[in-house]
Amino acid sequence: MRLDLTDLTCKIGSVKFKNPVFTASGTFSYGNDLPEFVDISMLGAIITKSITYELRVGNPPPRIVETPSGMLNSIGLANIGVNNFIKDIIPLYKNIDTKIIVNIAGSTNDEYIKVLKDIESVSSDIVGYEINISCPNVEHGGMELGVDAKLSNKLITELRKQTEKLLIVKLTPNVTDISKIAEAVEEAGADAISAINTVIGMGIDIVKRKPTIYKTYAGLSGPAIKPIALAMVHKISKTVSIPIIGIGGIVNGENVVEFLLAGASAIQIGTANFRNPNVGEIIVDELNQYLKENEILHYSELIGKLNLYE
């Protein structure tokens, strides 16, 4: 027997999505300006690139380089700033047939709050926010806010006061114990957790005797980090009860199933978009196919259904 009907509808907080396949921040622009062959209506949601208060031109090149089964990037949060975003991009979302989540970044708590408030102040079709806490924070000596449970809790507590929309916190993997940060942001009222952002890495060009990326350290993404991401998603799922959106090295439907089994309720596709920006649609198909072949009616039957050995 093979099922003919499978159900991919996905709920996070009070928001319903067509399916649990989202695109990751920084890998799908603002959801606009994509090649014509990409059908975004097939996606569960699009996460915009990180929006900051002022526009940022980003870092000098080189900004990206390939590594074994992965890539390093240090784009430097290049983005048009919240004002241009509200003026030029938000109006486009009226005609978009998928859910939009705005990723927000900042160098100070204040910056996050201002960006979120400004977007809240206009009526829009945005369903929620993903808070990128992996940015260097000037108030804390350039340290990433997201490595400190208390600071993360404080930021999310403040942001929670400003919005009733979906508030998702995106965690950095560059910490000793990601569960602590997950607990702290759950306690602060986050609706969900995204994990993981990129892993700190570095490349060296032995001919030039320079780093392969201008900023020396950069973010590692792609299949190389999938084992790291799976471990972190699994750990977080043992700690918190809010949904987790799994990210890291997903390139096909089987990878999605891995993340679901590890405890994710939805997933995001990052680096794989660069190879084929339509990979989301393909992955939705593969996921449907998998459910049919395994006679699973609703994809959520897979979430956390891992049988540990011990």
Next chain:
Amino acid sequence: MRLDLTDLTCKIGSVKFKNPVFTASGTFSYGNDLPEFVDISMLGAIITKSITYELRVGNPPPRIVETPSGMLNSIGLANIGVNNFIKDIIPLYKNIDTKIIVNIAGSTNDEYIKVLKDIESVSSDIVGYEINISCPNVEHGGMELGVDAKLSNKLITELRKQTEKLLIVKLTPNVTDISKIAEAVEEAGADAISAINTVIGMGIDIVKRKPTIYKTYAGLSGPAIKPIALAMVHKISKTVSIPIIGIGGIVNGENVVEFLLAGASAIQIGTANFRNPNVGEIIVDELNQYLKENEILHYSELIGKLNLYE
């Protein structure tokens, strides 16, 4: 012009090595029982697999699995224990034409000290110890000792009292700030730092709906982690002044040059040995070749010679 003579001799603490190409703990047995086509006299040093006080049979299978450009392992410190090591293995080192460094692991500070003292108590050709602080520590709730600067400092301070031989500390990458741990063990009197041990990861078998490794979480190694290792070696080199032995995803001579430029004074080869246990000899050749082509007399001219962009 091409140099005919290049110099790979390497000094760490007061110990001289033929060259800076070592084999990593757990990937080269105790330096014995290798295929006959492996010429260990070509290696700078061999680091033994981790020795604990009692013998350990290791973890149930599956213990290893491949990942994109890497592998996960959870061997569980399978080893013959210090007594058998002293009885059966140390005598073999008389006839070995390379330097031997003994890697030590334990579940308590006491276990490390006992193992080291027992080996110190017999006369041997061992030139030093590498302390694996990435093991779960029962005195600290199963937490890895190596994620805590104070605990690491305490352990190394105690071990320093027991030996005048080379004392190398092998750091775990699964920490927020590896520089802190590096500083702490330098302060405790370590002669050198090895970095990195494996990165925590996980794999999932979607057919069995089980982790791919019995113990759920496992250690990621291989080319996939090279960018992470390079970043950590570079960070550590900016913090401490003792030599660093770089480890992580090295598979060829060019990779060695990357680690040298990042600030390593020597390197270790791990996963690559499984593909070809003679890779060390090949890498020594490639390194020599590189020096000749670039007219570098002594390999140490490369150490830390990275030109940052900013």
Next chain:
Amino acid sequence: MIIDKSEIIENIQIADGIWQMVFKSSGIADRYLGAGQFVSILVDDNWEHPIRRPMSIADVKDNKVSIIYKVFGSVTQSLTQLKSEDYIDVLGPLGNTFNVDYNLIYPILIGGGIGLSPILNLSKSLAQKGIGVTTIIGAKTSNEHFLQHNPNNNMFLCTDDGTVGINGTVIEALNIVLKDIKNPKIFACGPEPMLFSIQKMLDKKSIPGQFSVESCMACGMGICQGCAIPNNNNGYHLVCKAGPVFETNEVRFD
């Protein structure tokens, strides 16, 4: 044990998803000790797949070594792309051999799935010595078989779906075969569940046997400790070094 860049002589599909490759390696052929031993192959220099793939030796003739492989994942998939005159990087021979004390026992050989390779090898080498054996080869369906069901010649095929030979698993075939045999000893290789079933049956009937077992291997030569399989002493054997062949009562599958 050597690492050899070996020239491929033949690489052909012999059944549904099952391929046979023959390559030239006097180095490996010279060191070869017998059925049960395996090689470990590297398809190309690609580091996306850092680890070699172990493959039982199906036959050695002069300087020619054969393997029989099933297409599972990406490495066996790319293996099918290689053509004669291409080169392949092979480590071997690895592991130990079946040990057939044929004066005392009657050998029954059982191969299931990709486990048929060492079994065919053993069967051929015993036949060459003029030793009578009975062979049972199991598969899911007829498409995966490339041999002939020939009970008169003591060659029994069986399929889960009954499309060829005996309808059922190798256990059913074994039950039929055992009826007529005195002092049987079983030599088996195949998936773990198959070996586990055979083990339980042999245990009950006090019949001796040897298994060639599989396990995930990183090195194939005893240096990674990855290929552990439980022994009956609360410890582990290394399959690549102590095995892959063990007496049936030396290993645990539970």
Next chain:
Amino acid sequence: MIIDKSEIIENIQIADGIWQMVFKSSGIADRYLGAGQFVSILVDDNWEHPIRRPMSIADVKDNKVSIIYKVFGSVTQSLTQLKSEDYIDVLGPLGNTFNVDYNLIYPILIGGGIGLSPILNLSKSLAQKGIGVTTIIGAKTSNEHFLQHNPNNNMFLCTDDGTVGINGTVIEALNIVLKDIKNPKIFACGPEPMLFSIQKMLDKKSIPGQFSVESCMACGMGICQGCAIPNNNNGYHLVCKAGPVFETNEVRFD
């Protein structure tokens, strides 16, 4: 822009380490706008190399698209292994085109290293329109050249070692050529140091020009922001989208 599994028609070495590949893609040919545009290729499904490789379009004829590539690293190395009738995954056409306002200026085309591909393309398309141009192609040594030095036909080769054509860089050749030309405009593609030298020279002599520039690309279609190159306004252009062709004074190499 489309992604096409394109059939390879030809893949041959045309000079030392330089290859030419022709593949069939009406989808890309139909959307092609002119010299300067590029495609981005994936050699196989291997995720060891997650990122496509950008390659300038060297020619489009009917539904056939050509690229000329130099073997640098592993991806271009495996590209050489592909044969006619194999398929290759191509994204394109990407980027903008050279814009030759040929009524007002005399085009001097300069290609260095792998930058010769869009330059040959431009030269050919201008020749088809009957527009006179002078072309300068630079390389390290004669082995890397597959064209003929032919000053009478306004085709100048130069080599760093003088083994063919003018002994020196394209700058030396340009200096010679410029002597006889009124209202020149330069169209150049090649390594960054070459473009930087040309830029400084043009700046001094107030000669206009367009450069096709390179940069590390992850997506080739404006979504990763990876391919930034400094503009003259303290910001960056995205080479894949605003470029790869820019007016010489719109980009900074310092």
